[in-house]
Amino acid sequence: MRDGGRIAAAIEVLDDIETRHRPARLALKAWGEAARYAGAKDRAFVSGLVLDVLRHRRSLAFAMGDETNRARVFGGLRTHWEWPTERIKAASEEEHGPGSLTAHEEVRLAVPAELAPAPVRGDFPDWLEASLARVFADSAAEAAALSARAPVDLRVNTLKTDVAHVMKALEAFHPEPVGALPNALRIPAPAASERAAPVEATPAFEKGWFEVQDLGSQIAAAAAGDIKGQQVLDFCAGGGGKTLALAAAMGNTGQLYAYDADARRLKETVVRAQRAGVRNLQVRSPTEKDPLRGLDGKMDLVFVDSPCTGSGTWRRHPDAKWRLTPRQLEQRMAEQDAVLDAAAPFVKPGGRLIYVTCSLFAEENEDRVGAFLNRAEGFAVTPAAGAADAHLTPQGFLRLTPLSAGTDGFFVAVLTKAH
Secondary structure, three states, X not given: OOHHHHHHHHHHHHHHHHHHOOOHHXXXXXXXXXXXXXXXXXXXXXXXXXXXHHHOHHHHHHHHOOOOHHHHHHXXXXXXXXXXXXXXXXXXXXXXXXXXXXXXXXXXXXOOOOOOOHHHHOOOOHHHHXXXXXXXXXXXXXXXHOOOOOOEEEEEOOOOOOHHHHHHHOHXXXXXXXXXXXXXXXXXXXXXXXXXXXXXXXXXXXOOOEEEOOHHHHHHXXXXXXXXXXXXXXXXXXXXXXXXXXXXXXXXXXXXXXXXXXXXXXXXXXXXXXXXXXXXXXXXXXXXXXXXOOOOOOEEEEEEEOOOOOHHHOOOOOOHHHHOOHHHHHHHHHHHHXXXXXXHHHEEEEEEEEEXXXXXXXXXXXXXXXXXXXXXXXXXXXXOOOOOHHHEOOOOOEEEOHHHHOOOOEEEEEEEEOO
């Protein structure tokens, strides 16, 4: 495909996302299945352009003075892909291109837009402005950082190997130590028109030497501290990313229990644990009768990776921020209250409850912890210690953001139960 056809395809996919209200992943898949003639580079180009436009949807429309996806795509090529106007013009006029630039489009590509309000500069819906302003002094800057492309972060699996061996095995991708954690590596984000490094297709991945895991997620798991030999319950294990990080920290000592209310998600946990060489894991499925029987009041640590809006992952799922509604936020808050209440009884006296979200909103973070402490007896906040001390809030909570920490957005609260 030539550039014009790729640009037209990106506009088509964005229109499909908007009119049919479907996730970007599904819209891109449908286009790829219909466009059998498109090669790998074509697909990477279209996908990269679509995701970049979704990341900057509002600011691009503002800059172009036009709410159409055609205008947003042109603005994205000029602003974020740094194409000169002449290149955009030439590509648009190609046989399968989207058509010649209008006089208005040419003017807007050439003239910088005036100062925009915070939700436009930060590319987020108006209704979230108050929520972000509660947490950040400069909500536009924080949200804008969530519109950047994310790197590929890796967690070296110390149950099987070490950093040096993984760096050698992946040297073609140029991984580098991150510094925040000793077993974390990072591969920079690819150019928008290129595919992310296919690290999961390597023999080292098949051997279980590493997992693909955002650095923020790794730091959240590391907040558990030294848990060797302990009894640990991962109460919302999901696909098992943090479960495996906890297992590595335990060094196959003690006992790790993985539970999730959705039994289907635990299937992936079992497969990943086998590949990673985890030997101290018991998976407790909700399909069993009383799956957590016998664990009440016996856990040194209960780790709650709570359901949330996922606002901290907008770098990777930019379409999600445009689908989020106030009702969905309220639903997540209710779920978070229920999960905390359900998890607390498993903590033994002197044990800890760690509450984690990948959300930026105080409604899902500080507010939920505060409400829980008002309901529950005997729990108190303990400052989250470790490699991320610089990111502690005055209350002792851990907050990570792309702007402050170069990670996805995460919130961690460590609550200790009185003896």
